[in-house]
Amino acid sequence: MEPLLKAEHLTKTFHSQGREAYTAVDDVSFSMFPGEKLAIIGESGSGKTTVVNMVTRLLDVTSGTITLDGEDITHYRGRQMKKIYRKMQMVFQTPSDSFDPRRTLGDGIAESLINHGAGKKEAMLQAEDLLGLCGLEKEFAKRYPHEVSGGQCQRAAIARAIAIGPKLLILDEATSALDVTVQKDILELLTKLKEERNMSYLFICHDIALVQNFCDRVLVMYHGKIVEEGVPDEVVRHPREAYTKNLIDCIL
Numbered sequence: 163m164e165p166l167l168k169a170e171h172l173t174k175t176f177h178s179q180g181r182e183a184y185t186a187v188d189d190v191s192f193s194m195f196p197g198e199k200l201a202i203i204g205e206s207g208s209g210k211t212t213v214v215n216m217v218t219r220l221l222d223v224t225s226g227t228i229t230l231d232g233e234d235i236t237h238y239r240g241r242q243m244k245k246i247y248r249k250m251q252m253v254f255q256t257p258s259d260s261f262d263p264r265r266t267l268g269d270g271i272a273e274s275l276i277n278h279g280a281g282k283k284e285a286m287l288q289a290e291d292l293l294g295l296c297g298l299e300k301e302f303a304k305r306y307p308h309e310v311s312g313g314q315c316q317r318a319a320i321a322r323a324i325a326i327g328p329k330l331l332i333l334d335e336a337t338s339a340l341d342v343t344v345q346k347d348i349l350e351l352l353t354k355l356k357e358e359r360n361m362s363y364l365f366i367c368h369d370i371a372l373v374q375n376f377c378d379r380v381l382v383m384y385h386g387k388i389v390e391e392g393v394p395d396e397v398v399r400h401p402r403e404a405y406t407k408n409l410i411d412c413i414l
């Protein structure tokens with residue numbers, strides 16, 4: 163099977179003024195297959211967000227290549243990006259980051275559809291359906307981000323992210339800000355969407371128990387490198403690296 167996403171030798175060195183160059187991601191390679199739920203864990207500052215920001219092209223790579231669905235997207239910009247966002251979308255830690263505070267959730271979701279060619283009326287109807295799919299009543303389309311709870315806003319953010327039918331959803335701490343029961347609801351929603359749409363998830367997370375329950379495979383990052391990879395249960399029970407063992411002991 164062809165990988166959906168292939169990251170090869172990704173490296174990111176930041177050159178900030180007045181400071182020494184800092185390599186936040188150092189020669190990271192991994193593949194993701196269609197339908198897979200892959201987690202990246204690692205202590206704060208280990209480079210997880212930098213990896214996903216390179217993958218989604220929010221950040222230029224220093225070196226390495228990114229292949230999405232067989233296409234080298236490493237240096238894509240502008241209009242080319244629009245094409246890749248049909249296949250890959252992100253959900254952020256702060257649910258309201260996905261929306262403009264001055265516009266309704268319905269408008270926010272419809273915007274994504276309109277950007278990809280839908281008519282205005284049709285987009286609004288689809289936005290309501292998507293909210294429904296994500297467990298929110300139609301009337302939520304008329305609400306503003308500040309008029310809903312964090313969990314409801316994250317459902318709407320997922321509705322927005324899946325609107326144009328991406329194959330890959332990248333979730334960077336997308337459930338971390340939510341309380342455990344809401345977290346569980348969101349994971350159930352993701353599981354349902356995966357079954358209905360055969361989606362793949364790249365899941366950045368601090369919660370090892372959640373990774374064990376939800377993900378098929380985990381990468382452990384430390385100081386910008388992947389130090390361990392495996393099935394979450396095995397990695398938790400028999401960590402090969404001292405760092406992974408420490409990380410798990412700290413989290414559990």
Ligand SMILES: Nc1ncnc2c1ncn2[C@@H]1O[C@H](COP(=O)(O)OP(=O)(O)OP(=O)(O)O)[C@@H](O)[C@H]1O
Pocket residue numbers: 176177178184186204205206207208209210211212213
């Ligand atoms: N724009 C930047 N300029 C300079 N250094 C940066 C920049 N962005 C990130 N870094 C540094 O790169 C390292 C990795 O950051 P990154 O955000 O990828 O970590 P992370 O694993 O996502 O951490 P967390 O779990 O806290 O979100 C950190 O030391 C950070 O300070």
Ligand SMILES: [Mg+2]
Pocket residue numbers: 210211212
């Ligand atoms: Mg991060």
